[in-house]
Amino acid sequence: MPVTRSKSVGNTSALTSQLGIVRLLEALFTCVTFSLVVHRNAWQGRNGDWCMFSWCVCFAVTILILLVEFAGLQHRIPVSWKNFPITFAMYATLMCLSASIIYPVTFIQNKDLGREERGYRIAATVFSCLSFLAYSTEVTITKAKPGEVTGYMATVPGLLKVVETFIACIIFVFISDSNSYERHEALKWCVAVYCICFILSLVVIILCIGECTGWLPCPFNKFLSGYTLLAVLMYATATIIWPIYHFDKKHGGTPSRPPYCRGSYTCFWDQMVVVAVLTAINLLVYLADLVYSARLIFIQE
Template sequence: ILFSSCRSSDTMPVQNTTFVVTNKRALTSPVGIVRILEALFTCVAFSLVAHVDAWYQRAGDWCMFSWCFCFAITVLILLLEFTGLQGRIPVSWKNFPITFAMYAMLMVLSASIIYPLYFINHNGRNQEVRNYQIAATFFSCLAFLAYAIEVSMTRAKPGEVTGYMATVPGLLKVVETFVACVIFVFISEPVSYDNHGALKWCLAVYCICFVLSVLVIALCVGECTGWLPCAFNKFLSGYTLLAVLMYATATIIWPIFKFEEKHGGRSSRPSNCRNRTGLCDWDKLVAVAVLTALNLIVYIIDLVYSARLIFISV
């Protein structure tokens, strides 16, 4: 039938066949093997927890989401590279895999910390369930190490031409947005920014810098940096300098209005926090102060690298 259709193309339409050429190196290369291990470890982690139904509330939901999401996207990346279809997706493949790997590393790291903190020590269940939880935490830690190895293997090397997200400033953008997301969680449950105008300014700092960092990541992954009305490296330096100045104010303001008693704060840890599972409200305020200072340091390092980009381009 196929032969006759080729001979009689004037009377019978020819059907175009699309062949998918597989790339076995996507699975056998060092990066491919690491990705297979990532998928395996995350799959085992959420399977163990789901088997004994050992998660609840937002903390457990986040851990399960982190493992399942990272597993699904890792498998998707493996399939796309194995089938050679990554070029048909409207994203920059120089930027997307390492961006995801960095986010996955941070997500799985948070799950590896949150899950034992909220569930293993205070579950009140039998030893068998506890063993499953310990095993899930162990495989979650292995998944974190696997993602960290992938980031180390795929990040930009000196003299190598690659995507912006594979460079140190690009990876720092991921850290900045992830830390901001954690801050949002802590200041919204309970709401801890609405009793003074200065604290609302801190919220504005977190939101503005988060949106700008997400915008940079989206422009790089979507290969849309040419849409900017100015040079991309100059935009990076200007926005990073602004973020450093804004975070510097938040780093000073937040502790003043949360831990000094004359401004309505509390300088010591309440007694009701001692027997509480996880973090109490005061602990979350301390976490916000620490994470704000951490993000300030990250933005300063980002600014140094972004300034170097301008001098190198000139």
């Protein structure tokens, strides 16, 4: 009697390994989060749209990554699989972190909420925080270890590129009103700094994911150090100029919080403060990026 052998379908280790389990948790937590919010129709406006976008995109791309690895299609995908999953995981970490802060601040503080409605929104916030922890765990697991040969995006400078672009996107949201920079040419220079540095960092990420770093006319590591040094210098000027022209009376700024901001946490003056703080934070990120990029050059040489 012929013996029939069962054939395993797919790469089960993609689901049962430590990384696979973490990704399954990511998909579960994000799915529960947006399901709770959708069930109660508990999101409105730009803040709500951003939170819902973050949870849905993170869930969809995580499922896609799981399916690709389960089917063993990594080599047929026209992207670098050493760079894409960890790049997405880092973006997802930041997206879920921002949603976990924005959602409760915007949608739980309402005193008119009923007990059941508030409970749903608190539960959504908890699962959003769990999503953030799951994605940050994936980044910790998959980032490059000392001496390990892997994709650039798995290194500290690669992950910092993601942070740089994400912070720049937040800055763009707060300066979307042209009144925030049209008063002075110096403020327009700050906007130029944000745009130029964002584009260059994004180009680096795209080149790494698309495995197109060889298209550059100079060695990739030296290009990184040169552009990061330029970004540090540019952000240093913006870190000084932005608060001077927004908060110094001599340059037409408002040094203290105006009366019309009372009872509001989204007034124009507050937004300009946020931009100043984020500019300083991104300067520190670029400084760390420069230090690590320089170390990579010395190690390779």
